[in-house]
Amino acid sequence: MIFKDKTVLITGGSRGIGKSLCLAFAKNGCNIIFTYLRSKTESEKLTKEMKEIGVEVESIKINLKSTKEIEKLYDYIVSKKMKVNFLINNAASGVMKNSLDTTEKHWDWTLDINAKAPWILSKKIAKIMPKNSRIINITSPGSSKVLNNYFSIGVSKAALESLTRYMAVDLAPKGINVNSISASLVETDALKYFPNQEDIKSILERKNPKGKKLTPDDIAEVAVLLCQEKSNMIVGQNIIIDGGANLVLR
Numbered sequence: 001m002i003f004k005d006k007t008v009l010i011t012g013g014s015r016g017i018g019k020s021l022c023l024a025f026a027k028n029g030c031n032i033i034f035t036y037l038r039s040k041t042e043s044e045k046l047t048k049e050m051k052e053i054g055v056e057v058e059s060i061k062i063n064l065k066s067t068k069e070i071e072k073l074y075d076y077i078v079s080k081k082m083k084v085n086f087l088i089n090n091a092a093s094g095v096m097k098n099s100l101d102t103t104e105k106h107w108d109w110t111l112d113i114n115a116k117a118p119w120i121l122s123k124k125i126a127k128i129m130p131k132n133s134r135i136i137n138i139t140s141p142g143s144s145k146v147l148n149n150y151f152s153i154g155v156s157k158a159a160l161e162s163l164t165r166y167m168a169v170d171l172a173p174k175g176i177n178v179n180s181i182s183a184s185l186v187e188t189d190a191l192k193y194f195p196n197q198e199d200i201k202s203i204l205e206r207k208n209p210k211g212k213k214l215t216p217d218d219i220a221e222v223a224v225l226l227c228q229e230k231s232n233m234i235v236g237q238n239i240i241i242d243g244g245a246n247l248v249l250r
Contacts, residue, residue: 002228007056009033009077009084011064011117012091015185017138020216021088022046024224027073029089031056033082034093037063043156064091064117065109072123087125088163089118089160090138102152105179114156118247119163121144122178131175137164138219139182140237141246155183161238168236177235180225180239183219184208184242208243 009023012018013034019042023033032050036043036059043059050057060076061068077084086102093113122135142145142154143161161180168178189210222241238246240246 003028003030003085007031007033007083007090008086008227010088010090011035011121014039014046014059015101017183017216017219018090019046020220021083021090021223022050024220026055026057026088029055033058033060033077033084035060035062035064037061041108052059064121065112067120070120070124072115074121076159077125078128080138084125084129084133086134086136087122087129088136088223089121090139091117092138092153092156093223094156095153096153097148098149107144107152110152114153115159115163117165119161120190122167125234126171126174126176128175132229133176133230135167135171135176135178136223137161137178137180139180141182141240141242142182143182149202164238165236166249172235177226177232179234179236180238181219181222182238182240183224184214184245186214186216204247207242209247212243213242214241
């Protein structure tokens, strides 16, 4: 129970990668605060599962596009005198279109949730974090590779990786390490909403050098590692998890 008496705040925690993150930290003794937007049933099931593990759990519905709602979340955490040791900015959204078909409304929606929200939330939560805390941003290879119909999301993830570097420098003197995890395409329910299903299927079927399909648990285990004392000198880095897929010319 390496995280006993510690607390992690995970955005978008009710399903997919977020759910794996919640369970991985809970199994290591960490108390959990996770946010969700629409998946109330999934959040209730997950809350019950983690409480059975023996940790404290808070699930909070929030629209991360709203700065006011982020401020309410922060005020709630402060009012409850919760100590947040780890923050994982996992929640993401976006409109699946190319750069020519994307509208300003699509752009604002995606950038607000995927880049602005992690910045605002990190700034606020950092105020109540003790020394030797961690902030982890979940990004994707679409930040530097061009994927079909991924324009606004890819740009937002590039912004998130840049945000990681800047905040890492600003928060390091306060004893807070900021890093990001870039995960290759992982098979989750979110993929159902991609318009280019043939492309998605092709990417998922590709063999990486490890010869093993990437899972949400793989991302969660790296997040657990980054939050341990042994990772104290990893600062401002983007950790790529893809089984070596990006090393191979396609």
